[in-house]
Amino acid sequence: MMSKGLLIVVSGPSGCGKGTILAEILKDEKFFYSISATTRNARPGEVDGVNYHFLTKDKFEELIENDGMLEYASYCDNYYGTPRKPVEDMLEQGKHVILEIEVQGAMKIKEKCPEAKFIFILPPSLKELRRRLNKRGTESDDVIEKRLNEATGEIKQAYKYDYALVNGELSIAVDDLLAIIRAEELNLKNSNNIIDEVLENA
Amino acid sequence: MMSKGLLIVVSGPSGCGKGTILAEILKDEKFFYSISATTRNARPGEVDGVNYHFLTKDKFEELIENDGMLEYASYCDNYYGTPRKPVEDMLEQGKHVILEIEVQGAMKIKEKCPEAKFIFILPPSLKELRRRLNKRGTESDDVIEKRLNEATGEIKQAYKYDYALVNGELSIAVDDLLAIIRAEELNLKNSNNIIDEVLENA
Numbered sequence: 001m002m003s004k005g006l007l008i009v010v011s012g013p014s015g016c017g018k019g020t021i022l023a024e025i026l027k028d029e030k031f032f033y034s035i036s037a038t039t040r041n042a043r044p045g046e047v048d049g050v051n052y053h054f055l056t057k058d059k060f061e062e063l064i065e066n067d068g069m070l071e072y073a074s075y076c077d078n079y080y081g082t083p084r085k086p087v088e089d090m091l092e093q094g095k096h097v098i099l100e101i102e103v104q105g106a107m108k109i110k111e112k113c114p115e116a117k118f119i120f121i122l123p124p125s126l127k128e129l130r131r132r133l134n135k136r137g138t139e140s141d142d143v144i145e146k147r148l149n150e151a152t153g154e155i156k157q158a159y160k161y162d163y164a165l166v167n168g169e170l171s172i173a174v175d176d177l178l179a180i181i182r183a184e185e186l187n188l189k190n191s192n193n194i195i196d197e198v199l200e201n202a
Numbered sequence: 203m204m205s206k207g208l209l210i211v212v213s214g215p216s217g218c219g220k221g222t223i224l225a226e227i228l229k230d231e232k233f234f235y236s237i238s239a240t241t242r243n244a245r246p247g248e249v250d251g252v253n254y255h256f257l258t259k260d261k262f263e264e265l266i267e268n269d270g271m272l273e274y275a276s277y278c279d280n281y282y283g284t285p286r287k288p289v290e291d292m293l294e295q296g297k298h299v300i301l302e303i304e305v306q307g308a309m310k311i312k313e314k315c316p317e318a319k320f321i322f323i324l325p326p327s328l329k330e331l332r333r334r335l336n337k338r339g340t341e342s343d344d345v346i347e348k349r350l351n352e353a354t355g356e357i358k359q360a361y362k363y364d365y366a367l368v369n370g371e372l373s374i375a376v377d378d379l380l381a382i383i384r385a386e387e388l389n390l391k392n393s394n395n396i397i398d399e400v401l402e403n404a
Contacts, residue, residue, distance in 0.1 A: 039374055122396065125403030152404075158397045164390045166396070183385030186365045186378055193361045194324065194368070201327030 012121030013151030040078040069121035118161040214323030215353030242280040284333035
């Protein structure tokens with residue numbers, strides 16, 4: 001039915017629950033989660049190829065030079081980015097590739113891959129986001145205020161995305177994400193050989 | 203969440219099972235099935251406002267004149283068409299309006315309502331469509347061949363639609379149609395006030 005997989009870019013502010021939603025849908029092997037590359041050192045417990053692809057600065061810059069990064073940015077003297085090859089390989093194999101990435105990176109992907117689909121995960125409200133961040137209990141009030149400010153800034157960019165869904169109740173958010181992906185599979189832009197298949201089998 | 207409903211145009215050849223699929227989704231009151239108007243006489247058992255809106259020729263032509271028809275055609279000296287007002291009233295009330303209509307009518311709707319979404323229901327194959335038409339047992343071989351030719355012509359137009367789904371198993375086809383509609387609800391083109399709603403509730 002489909003030759004290539006879909007490139008699905010997912011963003012949302014810290015505390016919106018996108019990790020939990022993605023963990024649910026990634027149980028299905030038709031999805032592939034793209035792992036970022038970085039030049040920073042692995043922290044204790046982090047595994048190369050699981051948390052990140054840990055690369056040397058030389059290797060990362062070589063990839064940039066050879067258009068081997070779909071997007072990258074530098075932050076605190078380290079590079080972070082999305083290697084192109086695993087994404088393209090998986091799409092060719094018909095897998096749907098999930099890119100979990102912040103807004104600026106997503107907009108860079110949009111330039112290089114206009115066929116990608118952009119989905120923003122919203123908290124039900126800023127009030128609820130504050131409650132969730134407080135509940136974690138790991139951060140000071142100052143840090144929580146900073147996160148809420150960042151979240152507000154990101155949510156204001158959500159109109160640049162194709163879809164937005166609210167993560168109020170997890171199972172509904174998961175169903176909504178799966179509905180979007182199913183609809184994209186059925187979109188004739190992504191599956192127009194289906195018509196020929198029906199006509200061929202006379 | 204949504205101010206206006208979605209206009210959903212559904213086509214598919216005779217025997218593809220679109221009536222059965224639509225009957226399933228119309229159990230939900232958020233959908234409204236648009237009833238066609240015609241100038242032909244009601245047949246025994248047909249009820250005005252249920253099977254068709256039965257109109258006089260004068261009334262129908264008056265509606266045409268006043269841009270009161272989203273589309274119309276004449277067939278065997280009678281008019282058939284889609285009255286604009288009930289469609290617009292229901293969309294305003296936030297209901298999703300289902301227009302079940304053949305390909306040429308659908309393309310006229312596309313000109314007048316570019317925001318409508320166009321969904322084509324496919325049989326699994328022409329072979330299966332032939333089997334289904336034979337199974338009805340109500341039509342001669344000649345009529346079945348004529349229907350298959352018509353079906354082939356219609357399916358060849360399916361690439362003009364936004365989405366195509368195969369009605370192999372009813373429950374899957376119903377879920378696919380509901381996934382498309384849910385995705386359209388979540389599409390920011392149709393629901394961009396959702397971002398403001400999240401930001402307002404700080």
